[in-house]
Amino acid sequence: MEDTLKILVVDDDEVDRMVVRCGLTKAGIKMELSEVGNGNDAFSILSTTAYDCVFLDYRLQDQYGLTLIQQLRSSEIKVPLVVLTGQEDEQTAVQLLKAGATDYLSKSRISPENLAQVLRSAIRVYRAEMQVALAKDQLRESHEQLIRKNQELERQQQQFQMQNFKLSEASLLKSHFLATMSHELRTPMNAIIGFSQILLRPKFAQLTHQQADMVERILNNGKHLLMLVNEVLDFSKLEAGQLDLKAEIFDVSKVINLAVSEMRSLAEAKNLSLLVQTNLQNTSVFNDPVRVKQILINLLSNAIKFTESGEVWVEVKELPANRVAIMVRDTGIGIASRDFKRIFEAFRQVDQSLTRKYPGTGLGLAIINSLVRIMGGKIFLESKLGSGSMFKIELPRQITLPPGGVDAPPLQLDSNQVFSSAQNPHHSSSQARQAPIGYPKFKL
Structure with a gap:
């Protein structure tokens, strides 16, 4: 051992103390040795001074070594204790170890080699015990911190739940x-x-x-x-889930022409051409005609609002899987790709300033998005800033009503309306995007 060790020898026999001192010296232990002759002095000095190891006589004049060990441990005085005993009694050794002794050595076996071995072993055991105790303290502290954090998390969760309830x-x-x-x-x-x-x-x-x-x-x-x-x-x-679809069989081309006729005056006021192209072999659909017209009116209103010159046109065509596509194109200002998602959010407009050029509530596209979804359809957007926009609505020819609704009567479709699955109903433009769904499924 390279460090200088502080060692205390507690023995009422001066000869025995000398034997220990000489043995440690001959063993080459670098040490600072102190000696006391009774238990009271030992307890007093150990209460104020730290030692690396204590050699303790089992039988002192004023008390047994076992009693001193118990006093030291009960006072939380921690130090390696090697008990020197004249007895070869294993039961006594077990008692000493249970009381808190680190090791023991029979006085008949005292030698430089045994003293050095017991000293090194006691210090190693003591240090290991201290490390275990430190780890336990750290673990206990960590456990207490986790308990406190869990309590804090539970409190925050309760606050969040209350806030969510209030919201x-x-x-x-x-x-x-x-x-x-x-x-x-x-x-x-x-x-x-x-x-x-x-x-x-x-x-x-x-x-x-x-x-x-x-x-x-x-x-x-x-x-x-x-x-x-x-x-x-x-x-x-829509937000409350209380919008009902009133589905019936109607001629979708008539509804589209009616919506276009209502919006024609707005287009003519801006000198815009408003065109309609219908490519349907069967114009009958089962849906809510009022809501279909509302979707088209909103799309046309936006197209006319954001188009200063050129034209707006509506195209209706067949899609595979018994679906219908309604497209509204314009030659207006267009939409930047970064704004594709935002324009479908409620109350959201690309220009949010109070001095914006194009007024409105910002609800039109959000309502369209929700209506298309509850109809079982999809909405796609293709646009480029400065080059116009195209909104494409894909709807089933026959929507499905929720349980309790009126069942749709079968639509009469001729054999020419069966399409190949290889046909692609979507546009191939790299800027085509499916609109984000901004609302949960609504009850019909």
Whole structure:
């Protein structure tokens, strides 16, 4: 051992102390040796001074070594203890080890070699015990920290659950408020629109040109406000899962032509061409005609709004697997690829500023996305900034209603409407993207 060891010899026999001292010296132990003759002095010195090892006589005049060991351990005084005993009793040795002795050595076997061996062994055992105790303390501390962290996590989880509950409750209240307010606003708006239309009829009122112009403005703004109110109402119903599809068999080409005719005046006001191309062998579908028209009106409205010159056209064609595609193209400002996902989010517009050029609620595409989904369809977007956009809606020719709904009667399809599975209904453009689904499945 290279380090200088502090060793204490506790023995009431000076000769025995000398034997230990000489033995350790002859063994070449580099040490600082102290000696005491009784248990009380040993306890006192060990209470204030740290030693690397203690050689303790089993039988002291004032007390047994076993008693001193018990006192030291009960006082949390930790030091390697080698008991020197004149007895060859294994039972005594077991008692000593149980009490806290590190090792023992019979006085009859004291020699430089045995002393050095017992000393090194006692120090190794003691250090190993200290490492185990340290590891246990660290493990206990880690366990306590984990318990505290788990308690903190449970507390945070409870807070999150409470916050989620409050958010859900607030969302329901918001949806209810939107639905209520939209319903309440529709009544006066319908009255404004109705009376404005009456005033514009020549047989009901003789208006000057200036008066007629003002009434027309009232009528147009009223229709615009009603459209915004209806969007909010539809959104609140979709969000609450309360929008019902009223499916029936209808001629999809007639619905498309009706929607186009309603939007033609807006296109003509901007000198835009509005074209329709229908490529359907069978124009009958089983769906909600009002909602299909709403989808097309919203798409055409956006196309006209964001197109300053050129044309807007609608194309309807057959798809494999008994599906129908409705495409609305324009030569407008286009959409950057980074904005493809954002435009389908509720209340989201590419330009969110208050001074934006193109007004609106930001609900149109979100409503379209949700309606297409509950119809069992898909929506795709193909666009390039500055080069126009193409929205493609794929719908089943015959939608499936939820349990309890009206079953669809069979549609009469001729044999020419069976398509090869090798046909690809999607566009091959690298910029084609399927629209993200922004809402969960709604109840019908």
